[in-house]
Amino acid sequence: MAIAMVKVTFTLDEATVDRLNRVAARKAIPKSQAVREAIEDYHAKADKLSVAESQRLVKILAEYMAMPPTRSQAEVDREIAEIRAVRRLGGRLHPTE
Numbered sequence: 596m597a598i599a600m601v602k603v604t605f606t607l608d609e610a611t612v613d614r615l616n617r618v619a620a621r622k623a624i625p626k627s628q629a630v631r632e633a634i635e636d637y638h639a640k641a642d643k644l645s646v647a648e649s650q651r652l653v654k655i656l657a658e659y660m661a662m663p664p665t666r667s668q669a670e671v672d673r674e675i676a677e678i679r680a681v682r683r684l685g686g687r688l689h690p691t692e
Contacts, residue, residue: 615629615630618633
């Protein structure tokens with residue numbers, strides 16, 4: 596089964612066009628295929644965090660973990676037990692309006 600193709604127009608800078616031409620020539624594929632492969636690769640990576648983003652989030656987490664607790668462990672344990680009990684019953688803690 597053939598894949599339907601759509602013709603599109605993009606404006607690219609000369610350096611990008613040069614890289615596209617070199618990749619297509621090196622791989623002996625049409626430039627449109629090189630663009631499709633590049634977009635597929637980019638799409639696969641788009642939802643992943645960059646190294647800089649990961650480092651920023653780790654720093655935020657480290658700062659948060661260094662903060663003193665605002666509640667006692669007993670209060671936290673009570674709240675978790677209450678939530679688990681309500682979930683086991685399949686209901687809500689408080690009636691909805």
